[in-house]
Amino acid sequence: MPQAQVAHFFDPDTSTFSYVVHADGQKECAIIDSVLDYDAAAGRTRSDSAQEIVDFVRGRGLQVQWILETHAHADHLSAAVWLQERLGGKIAIGRHIRQVQATFGRIFNIEAQIKADGTPFDALFEDQQHFHIGALPVQALHVPGHTPADMAYHVQGLGVFVGDTLFQPDVGTARCDFPGGSAVHLYRSIQRLLALPAQTVLFMCHDYPPEGREPRCSCTVAEQKAGNIHVRDGVTEDQFRELREARDKTLAMPRLILPSVQINIRAGHFPEPEDNGQAYLKLPLNLL
Numbered sequence: 256m257p258q259a260q261v262a263h264f265f266d267p268d269t270s271t272f273s274y275v276v277h278a279d280g281q282k283e284c285a286i287i288d289s290v291l292d293y294d295a296a297a298g299r300t301r302s303d304s305a306q307e308i309v310d311f312v313r314g315r316g317l318q319v320q321w322i323l324e325t326h327a328h329a330d331h332l333s334a335a336v337w338l339q340e341r342l343g344g345k346i347a348i349g350r351h352i353r354q355v356q357a358t359f360g361r362i363f364n365i366e367a368q369i370k371a372d373g374t375p376f377d378a379l380f381e382d383q384q385h386f387h388i389g390a391l392p393v394q395a396l397h398v399p400g401h402t403p404a405d406m407a408y409h410v411q412g413l414g415v416f417v418g419d420t421l422f423q424p425d426v427g428t429a430r431c432d433f434p435g436g437s438a439v440h441l442y443r444s445i446q447r448l449l450a451l452p453a454q455t456v457l458f459m460c461h462d463y464p465p466e467g468r469e470p471r472c473s474c475t476v477a478e479q480k481a482g483n484i485h486v487r488d489g490v491t492e493d494q495f496r497e498l499r500e501a502r503d504k505t506l507a508m509p510r511l512i513l514p515s516v517q518i519n520i521r522a523g524h525f526p527e528p529e530d531n532g533q534a535y536l537k538l539p540l541n542l543l
Contacts, residue, residue: 257281257390259413261458262311263472266290266304269331269511270461272472275308276388276410277317283389284312285321286344287408287416288460291334291523293514298536305334309341319344320388324376325418325460326405327355327519329433329512335523345377346522349397351404352376356520358434363517363537368526376522380406398448400441401429407448414456414473420444423471424478426463427485428495432503438496445486453477513538 257278264273269290277284286308292301312319319342322335326348335346350373357371373379380386382397392411399405401419408416419429420441428445431438448457455476462470480488486495509515514536518525525534 256392256412259391259410261413263458264304264307264311265462265470265472266292266331267470268292270463270470271328271331272459272461272470273304273308274416274458274472275311275317276391276413278389278391281389282316282318283320284317285323285388285393286312286319286338286342287323288325288328288418289322289334289338291332291337291518293332293511295511295514298514300332302334302337305337308334308338312342318342321386322346323408323416324348324519324522325407325416326402327352327359327516328419328460329515330461330509331511332515332518333523337523339523346375347378347380348376348522349395349404349406350379350381351397351399352379352520354403354435359516359520362434362539362542364539365517365526365537369520375524396447398444400431400437400439400444402433403435403437403440405444409451414458415448415451416458416460417448418460420448421457421479421483421486422459423462423464423474424482424487425465425468425484427483428499430503430506431499432506438499438503439492441499442486442492442495449476449480449486451476453480508543512543 262275274287290304322344360366360369380395384395394409396407398407398420528534
């Protein structure tokens with residue numbers, strides 16, 4: 256089997272890692288958790304972060320096969336559609352995105368626009384479904400808790416892209432207080448990941464490092480089990496639930512949750528323009 260290669264890209268504004276994965280000597284690649292830059296004050300998007308990925312893919316003569324999302328992010332807009340228009344590939348996510356679409360369709364009162372059937376994503380993965388990036392075998396893993404639809408992608412010979420299930424050990428775990436989130440489900444999803452061999456590499460979607468440490472995109476299962484401040488070895492499900500739920504009560508809503516979710520449940524598409532030719536996002540007042 257060809258050796259897997261990974262390149263990471265860090266967006267400091269949202270503390271997000273995006274990735275390009277391919278097999279050594281092969282052209283097919285996957286892009287994971289891309290970022291479309293967004294100026295919340297102006298309501299204006301930019302493509303600086305996504306352009307770095309375009310330049311990398313084109314510079315190495317790669318062909319995009321997949322544009323993978325681990326979940327409908329609440330902290331950044333996805334650049335999936337912008338990238339697809341320039342590089343091709345299928346936009347994919349887990350099948351439970353339907354539940355997230357239904358929930359937020361109601362919250363934003365856009366049920367007439369969101370069918371909650373998984374469209375317009377090009378592919379919806381089942382738990383444990385196998386697929387390939389070129390010759391690289393990949394298994395999709397349903398890891399709910401942060402949201403009902405979180406997925407991790409286990410690339411054989413490389414590691415697991417865990418989305419927002421886990422952060423670096425000195426940061427802990429993702430929040431579970433969004434609609435449909437569950438600390439119990441997150442704990443069980445994390446235990447599933449930590450049951451992998453100790454030296455399995457885990458690739459983070461975010462890093463929020465304490466002062467004095469640079470952002471890191473990866474760690475191992477062993478490092479998580481030994482030192483994760485929320486869920487290291489010995490922490491029970493009840494202990495984690497109590498800790499996670501108490502911490503979540505202290506957290507403000509993410510800065511970009513309202514624009515992000517509206518875009519991301521649409522696979523990165525903007526809302527349809529209104530009769531003046533302009534697309535609009537909605538801000539529900541006093542709801543979240």
